[in-house]
Amino acid sequence: MARIIIADDHPLFRVALCQAVLKVWPQAELVETETVAGANVAAKAGPADLLLLDLHMEDSDGLTALLDLRHEFPALPVVVVSASEDSRVVSACQSLGASGFIPKSADLDVMREALAQIRDGDVWFNIEATESEEDTALFDKLASLTPAQRRILNLVSQGMLNKQIAYQMEISEATVKAHITAIFRKLGVVNRTQAVLVAKQLDIGLPEVKSA
Known part of the structure; x- marks a missing residue:
């Protein structure tokens, strides 16, 4: 079944x-x-x-x-x-x-x-998909992040500092720094601002229009 x-x-x-x-x-x-x-x-x-x-x-x-x-x-x-x-x-x-x-x-x-x-x-x-080579590369980069890295990226997007992220995720600040370094490398960015701009691509077309 x-x-x-x-x-x-x-x-x-x-x-x-x-x-x-x-x-x-x-x-x-x-x-x-x-x-x-x-x-x-x-x-x-x-x-x-x-x-x-x-x-x-x-x-x-x-x-x-x-x-x-x-x-x-x-x-x-x-x-x-x-x-x-x-x-x-x-x-x-x-x-x-x-x-x-x-x-x-x-x-x-x-x-x-x-x-x-x-x-x-x-x-x-059934909806015609339109994706440029740039979009394809972008989503490949985002897909390469681990769930923990995506969570950290989300917290970075919320403006949290490393110390706050460490507290939120119950990990050490050194581990947060290591994850952020890996995130920058995978996304091909050099700072938090650039990383946040890439992360926002996960929200394209959203939020949705809710039906009654």
């Missing part, structure tokens, strides 16, 4: 996703959550066949959640379900390893078609 994780903070939209999933996997076990943390717990709880992921929830705001989940569960297909239909967001999701991108404006039949194609081992991106 298939096990499908649905991570979206809109109860009504989760209902729509459940309906679409059950048309493709009639006997599926559905695991619903409204946070990225919940999706992580569900994925660790047992083998899953698919994760449907909203990019903008209470504990996420951008592509970082996709990066972290792909890193933590590389064999788990992740399909982004988003209200943003920006072609760069679609391209970024494709570059960062998503198996598909389903816009929230899609009707039930389109969702079913997308899920059936992904079930059969294919990918599904």
Whole structure:
């Protein structure tokens, strides 16, 4: 029996996703959550066949959640379900390893078609992706960061000092410095300002327009 994780903070939209999933996997076990943390717990709880992921929830705001989940569960297909239909967001999701991108404006039949194609081992991106060579290189660099490095980069983006980051993450200040050095090297930057500008590319097209 298939096990499908649905991570979206809109109860009504989760209902729509459940309906679409059950048309493709009639006997599926559905695991619903409204946070990225919940999706992580569900994925660790047992083998899953698919994760449907909203990019903008209470504990996420951008592509970082996709990066972290792909890193933590590389064999788990992740399909982004988003209200943003920006072609760069679609391209970024494709570059960062998503198996598909389903816009929230899609009707039930389109969702079913997308899920059936992904079930059969294919990918599904029906919005034309536009990504320059520069974008491709950028997302490759961001994808090379470890989850800890992405968390530190996020805290740097919030203006935290090394001492504050060390306290927040319960690691030594020397470890923070080592991570930041590695971050600069991987991103090809020389200071915090440049690193923050690169990090902001993970939020392209976001936050999403929430439906009622």
